[in-house]
Amino acid sequence: MPELPEVETIVRELRPQLVDRRISAVRMSRQRLRKQWQKSWERQLIHHRVAAIRRRGKWILLDLDPDLHLVIHLGMTGQLTIRPAQELLRTHTHLVFSLDGGHSELRFRDTRRFGSATLFASGAELERFFEEVELGPEPFHLNAKYWQQRLAATRRCLKAVLLDQRVVAGVGNIYADESLFQARLHPARLGNEVSATEAMRLRRALIRVLNRAILQRGSSIRDYVGGSGQRGQYQEEFRVYQRAGQPCPRCRKPIACIRLAGRATHFCARCQPLSDSKNVVPCI
């Protein structure tokens, strides 16, 4: 499931292969993605040069000359890779962008089709889109005051706040759990009941975990591969995620798994204490 570190890895790996190249053809599958791909976008893209590829939260942005913006979200199972044109198309490949010589292709593959690809005809349209979805700041640019205020202003639990893309962009289930463990904060703690010190601890942990995961080129649980089709390594460093019942790496108490904010949530009940007892539904 691509979250910020996976998307960042893909963007970094695609950049040298994609920038300065022109799209010479576009093909699509019959199956629709989360947002319907418009046939007219294909004509708009052809002959245009990729000026830059960047990431915003979990979104991948391809900026094309003069002012076209292809915005891709990988959902749960999306893959974006450059492959030689002669390589057989794998099942669930939904979009294929031929690159200038026609020898290679940018391919968007998504088994479960929770992903999307959209074209914006100007930078203004692109900006409007991010305003509409109210995408929050990048974790690395989380202003201390902003972060404290967002936490203080909500009675939602920390897990739910971390997953909210409007508060902070790019965090998904894996890195929410890993950051809360690193910060020694129980995922069910309420935003407005967290001290300023604890809020800063969480911010620091989040940044540390994300940076480490980027260094390891993301986590490959099943589908995820980087822009060159290579798997990530961070799953080897999971402290709590998907480790229910296994000993806590810090205190040896078995890792717990509960359902929170509609998600499986992993933590150590000893290292991440919850002062007041709460009704939490065990899972597994």
Next chain:
DNA sequence: ATAGGCGCCTGCTGGC
């Protein structure tokens, strides 16, 4: 404001 539920979607897993 916030929680919870559903639907989208496929592949894998566990129980029988």
Next chain:
DNA sequence: TGCCAGCAGGCGCCTA
């Protein structure tokens, strides 16, 4: 071995 329910979860939408 086969079948099927249940689960995984990002996101948008709806209702309470």
